[in-house]
Amino acid sequence: MNPTSNHAPCVYIVDDDQQVRESLEWLLESVNLPTKLYQNGQEFLDAFTTGLPGCVILDVRMPKMNGMELHLAIKQIDPNFPVIIVTGHADVPMAIRAMKEGAFDFIEKPYNDQHMLERIQAAIHEYNSLQQDHQRSQELKKRFDSLSKREQQVLQGILQGKPNKLIADELFISIKTVEVHRSNLMSKLEVKTVTDLVRLAIEAKKDDATP
Amino acid sequence: MAAAQTVSIGVLNQHHDPEEDAFWSKTAQYLSHNIPGYNFTIKLMGLECLNQAIEKQQLAFVITNPANIVALQKSEDARPIATLQTRYQTQVSSYLGAVLIARADRNKLKRLSDLKNQSVMAVSPSEFDGYQIIERELLLAGLSPEKDFFEMLFTNGSQKNIVKAIVNDEADIGIVRSGILENMIADKEIQPGQIKIIHPQDTPNYLPMHSSSMLYPNWSMVKLNHTDIALARQVAITLKSMPKHESTLDYDPFYGWTQAADLTTVNGLLQALKLPPYAPSKEVSLKQILKEHESVTLLVLTFMLVLTFFTVRLSRVNRKLAASQSELAKHRDNLEQEVIERTKELSSVNKALEQDIIARETIEETLRRSRSALQGFYEITVNPELTQHEKLAALIKLARDHFAMDAAFLYKIPPQDAESTRQQLDLCVADGNTEMEDDILANLPQHFDKNESGEIKCVKNEQDNKCYISLYVMVENTPHCLLAFVGNSKLNPNIAQVDQELLRLLSQWIGSSIERQTIEDEREKYRSQLGKVTRLFTVGEIASGLAHEINQPLTASINYISGSLRRLDDNSDTTVKTGLERSLGSLNQASQIIRRMRDFVQMGIHREETFDLVRLIKRVLDLLEIESGQQSISLQSVGTDKPVLVKGDQVQIEQVILNLVRNAIEATQLQNAKPNTKRVVTVSLTTIGDQVEVSVADNGPGIEDSEIEHIFDAFHSTKPDGMGLGLAICRSIIETHNSRLDARNTEQGAEFIFRLPHVTTQYETKSYETSKRKT
Numbered sequence: 001m002n003p004t005s006n007h008a009p010c011v012y013i014v015d016d017d018q019q020v021r022e023s024l025e026w027l028l029e030s031v032n033l034p035t036k037l038y039q040n041g042q043e044f045l046d047a048f049t050t051g052l053p054g055c056v057i058l059d060v061r062m063p064k065m066n067g068m069e070l071h072l073a074i075k076q077i078d079p080n081f082p083v084i085i086v087t088g089h090a091d092v093p094m095a096i097r098a099m100k101e102g103a104f105d106f107i108e109k110p111y112n113d114q115h116m117l118e119r120i121q122a123a124i125h126e127y128n129s130l131q132q133d134h135q136r137s138q139e140l141k142k143r144f145d146s147l148s149k150r151e152q153q154v155l156q157g158i159l160q161g162k163p164n165k166l167i168a169d170e171l172f173i174s175i176k177t178v179e180v181h182r183s184n185l186m187s188k189l190e191v192k193t194v195t196d197l198v199r200l201a202i203e204a205k206k207d208d209a210t211p
Numbered sequence: 212m213a214a215a216q217t218v219s220i221g222v223l224n225q226h227h228d229p230e231e232d233a234f235w236s237k238t239a240q241y242l243s244h245n246i247p248g249y250n251f252t253i254k255l256m257g258l259e260c261l262n263q264a265i266e267k268q269q270l271a272f273v274i275t276n277p278a279n280i281v282a283l284q285k286s287e288d289a290r291p292i293a294t295l296q297t298r299y300q301t302q303v304s305s306y307l308g309a310v311l312i313a314r315a316d317r318n319k320l321k322r323l324s325d326l327k328n329q330s331v332m333a334v335s336p337s338e339f340d341g342y343q344i345i346e347r348e349l350l351l352a353g354l355s356p357e358k359d360f361f362e363m364l365f366t367n368g369s370q371k372n373i374v375k376a377i378v379n380d381e382a383d384i385g386i387v388r389s390g391i392l393e394n395m396i397a398d399k400e401i402q403p404g405q406i407k408i409i410h411p412q413d414t415p416n417y418l419p420m421h422s423s424s425m426l427y428p429n430w431s432m433v434k435l436n437h438t439d440i441a442l443a444r445q446v447a448i449t450l451k452s453m454p455k456h457e458s459t460l461d462y463d464p465f466y467g468w469t470q471a472a473d474l475t476t477v478n479g480l481l482q483a484l485k486l487p488p489y490a491p492s493k494e495v496s497l498k499q500i501l502k503e504h505e506s507v508t509l510l511v512l513t514f515m516l517v518l519t520f521f522t523v524r525l526s527r528v529n530r531k532l533a534a535s536q537s538e539l540a541k542h543r544d545n546l547e548q549e550v551i552e553r554t555k556e557l558s559s560v561n562k563a564l565e566q567d568i569i570a571r572e573t574i575e576e577t578l579r580r581s582r583s584a585l586q587g588f589y590e591i592t593v594n595p596e597l598t599q600h601e602k603l604a605a606l607i608k609l610a611r612d613h614f615a616m617d618a619a620f621l622y623k624i625p626p627q628d629a630e631s632t633r634q635q636l637d638l639c640v641a642d643g644n645t646e647m648e649d650d651i652l653a654n655l656p657q658h659f660d661k662n663e664s665g666e667i668k669c670v671k672n673e674q675d676n677k678c679y680i681s682l683y684v685m686v687e688n689t690p691h692c693l694l695a696f697v698g699n700s701k702l703n704p705n706i707a708q709v710d711q712e713l714l715r716l717l718s719q720w721i722g723s724s725i726e727r728q729t730i731e732d733e734r735e736k737y738r739s740q741l742g743k744v745t746r747l748f749t750v751g752e753i754a755s756g757l758a759h760e761i762n763q764p765l766t767a768s769i770n771y772i773s774g775s776l777r778r779l780d781d782n783s784d785t786t787v788k789t790g791l792e793r794s795l796g797s798l799n800q801a802s803q804i805i806r807r808m809r810d811f812v813q814m815g816i817h818r819e820e821t822f823d824l825v826r827l828i829k830r831v832l833d834l835l836e837i838e839s840g841q842q843s844i845s846l847q848s849v850g851t852d853k854p855v856l857v858k859g860d861q862v863q864i865e866q867v868i869l870n871l872v873r874n875a876i877e878a879t880q881l882q883n884a885k886p887n888t889k890r891v892v893t894v895s896l897t898t899i900g901d902q903v904e905v906s907v908a909d910n911g912p913g914i915e916d917s918e919i920e921h922i923f924d925a926f927h928s929t930k931p932d933g934m935g936l937g938l939a940i941c942r943s944i945i946e947t948h949n950s951r952l953d954a955r956n957t958e959q960g961a962e963f964i965f966r967l968p969h970v971t972t973q974y975e976t977k978s979y980e981t982s983k984r985k986t
Contacts (some may be wrong), residue, residue, distance in 0.1 A: 019764060023774070030776075095948075110766040113774075
């Protein structure tokens with residue numbers, strides 16, 4: 001049902017320092033988190049595909065493209081993908097800037113393993129739920145889009161609480177026809193009761209406003 | 212006192228007369244004495260000479276006869292300012308006339324008509340009072356001197372000689388100026404009864420003497436066109452007040468000066484006689500004569516031939532005598548006059564020469580002295596063994612010796628000079644008799660006025676008999692120091708031009724050496740400030756670099772141990788678990804220590820301000836100019852012709868550019884640098900969008916590929932004695948500015964680039980907006 005749940009989340013580690021890179025892998029493997037290692041930003045950007053669960057951990061200080069720049073590049077591709085920035089020489093302005101630019105967290109080296117693992121889990125979870133919301137709203141949109149024009153007009157009437165007779169009068173069609181449309185759109189939207197229909201419509205409307 | 216201006220008075224002089232000359236020079240003396248600032252001189256001249264001198268504007272005034280005056284009125288716009296007076300017995304007159312005289316025993320000669328066929332004698336046809344006046348009377352009476360006289364003789368001698376010639380019966384009729392007879396009678400040269408007057412006129416009110424003619428104004432002094440009007444007016448007034456000549460004789464032809472007389476009658480005369488300025492042009496007159504008198508001329512010519520034949524024999528002896536006599540008189544007159552003129556000229560030239568020699572000697576002496584002073588000045592300033600202060604002292608001593616002063620002082624004027632007075636002066640240098648400082652303080656200017664700063668003041672104090680010289684030393688157009696000398700008052704208060712120059716030179720030298728010192732001091736201050744900043748950054752970077760370097764393995768260890776701990780299950784050996792936990796604790800402690808150390812040594816406070824990047828770059832290049840100049844490396848800047856405003860920490864950015872340029876200079880000096888190329892370091896600015904890109908490029912060997920990854924790492928250096936912090940510091944600074952520092956190789960060498968936010972000034976924004984609104 002949910003495509004993301006078919007994939008295990010993956011933690012991408014971008015750091016030019018090999019020992020830091022590999023030790024973090026060692027830590028994450030101990031809690032059964034799969035990892036992928038990259039020694040610079042470009043290497044990661046080349047391999048990165050959006051939509052898969054996980055998060056990325058970046059070092060700030062790297063040659064050619066530094067962590068702050070890589071962060072912006074990732075946000076360009078997928079604004080929701082969680083980025084945890086790690087640095088050995090943090091200062092407050094840099095941290096503020098990173099958070100403003102949408103980083104999931106800004107962690108100073110050396111870090112507490114528990115804290116790091118919790119933040120990684122949180123990032124993966126948030127991205128998952130974001131992805132799920134996104135997919136649900138995509139699906140709802142698809143369902144509503146499958147209605148014919150007449151069915152949508154009938155749906156509007158139902159949502160406004162009008163009886164079938166009134167809808168039939170307004171649309172210059174017979175009550176019988178309205179009833180047919182009504183049952184068709186219910187089955188298309190996979191709802192059984194009018195209550196479910198209204199809840200679904202509200203949910204779809206909320207998602208429409210958010211994108 | 213200024214030299215008197217010489218004013219020349221030209222006097223028409225056709226015959227030399229000592230009495231006359233005495234009167235002219237008396238007049239000149241009187242004028243010179245009464246009109247200050249002018250020296251009047253008399254120039255005696257013949258008519259030709261006089262006209263030439265007038266034409267060349269050599270004369271300011273002219274004393275001449277009325278006919279000449281009328282001519283000058285037309286040609287030179289001359290204006291009479293005073294007329295000569297004569298006195299006969301008690302009566303004074305400013306008129307003159309002419310008399311026709313004959314021996315008293317010539318009974319038949321009474322009227323003008325009686326003159327026909329007589330032999331007539333006059334001085335010269337050009338003489339106004341000796342001939343022209345009578346010529347007009349003759350014309351009025353219908354007589355023509357050429358046609359009607361037996362002969363017309365011109366002696367060119369003195370008029371008195373004509374009277375004598377008449378007495379001796381050498382001619383029948385004589386023409387002389389009125390007054391001559393009276394004069395000769397007074398001088399007992401002739402007897403009163405010997406001579407009679409033909410055609411006498413009765414004009415006792417105007418002319419007391421005998422006259423056979425109408426009266427005309429006497430000789431006058433005229434001013435010429437170019438003569439100063441004020442001076443002319445002064446001369447006219449002075450002449451009138453000139454005391455009259457005192458003489459016991461009945462007749463005095465040079466009695467004094469009076470108001471200028473009217474010349475209308477003279478005009479009539481000149482018109483009648485067709486004399487200048489009324490003379491018809493010669494060409495026309497010849498033609499006219501030929502046309503009008505063709506037949507008559509022929510007749511006259513033949514008649515004249517016959518007549519001459521007879522006359523020549525009769526008058527030959529007479530003529531020869533008269534001619535030789537007049538010739539002699541003429542020669543004598545000319546000779547005398549020439550001798551007088553020459554003597555005058557020679558004495559004046561002599562005088563001028565003497566003055567010239569004295570003046571030249573003084574100038575030479577001054578020049579010699581200042582040349583030696585300047586020589587000394589130069590030697591002191593270029594002497595490499597003296598310090599700046601020793602040079603200053605030596606120069607002041609030199610100037611003091613040069614002016615023969617007793618003491619010299621150099622004071623520093625306090626900077627708040629608006630209210631400063633002499634009490635607040637700081638003594639910098641004292642030379643000579645330093646006890647005289649009280650004197651100098653008492654005589655210095657009370658307040659320091661910026662406006663009179665360039666002047667040299669020389670004050671002579673009569674009370675203590677001392678002389679004070681003071682002048683300001685200017686630094687950036689404000690008085691900075693006061694240089695003062697004191698000494699005996701032998702010195703001439705008018706300091707010679709060359710000596711003034713010497714003083715100014717000294718003051719300029721002091722000024723420029725002070726300026727140089729100030730610049731040196733400022734540069735030293737700036738250098739030490741930069742040094743301080745550099746040290747601060749170095750310490751910070753050491754801490755930061757160390758932290759980073761240790762943090763990396765520390766992080767790795769913590770990761771490994773944490774990972775290992777999580778891999779241990781409950782069945783594992785608890786001692787291993789405890790050991791790992793303790794080591795994790797120790798590692799965390801180590802990381803805490805490092806964090807505290809880094810927090811303690813902060814990078815310095817980051818201050819955001821807007822500043823001109825161009826000025827900063829120029830300052831850095833200026834500072835490094837000396838280093839690079841010694842190595843013959845050229846420092847260039849591109850895109851720095853107008854200010855570029857950026858936002859950031861000025862001190863930190865300066866540190867970065869200084870480091871980068873210094874690195875670039877060192878890179879061009881490396882062993883493997885390209886040979887035979889001019890070594891250049893270029894700092895360029897480019898505006899890209901809302902950012903300014905700063906590039907520091909060199910044409911050295913570039914960065915090796917293996918190095919380029921680590922070039923910014925702390926403690927990483929390619930230099931044998933390098934700490935490996937310079938570029939690390941630069942990177943840290945640029946990172947705190949939310950930018951990055953990049954290094955890359957170019958075709959020429961290496962290039963370091965970073966960007967800063969560009970600030971457009973309000974003015975620029977405004978003008979941009981208005982232009983947008985217009986379009």
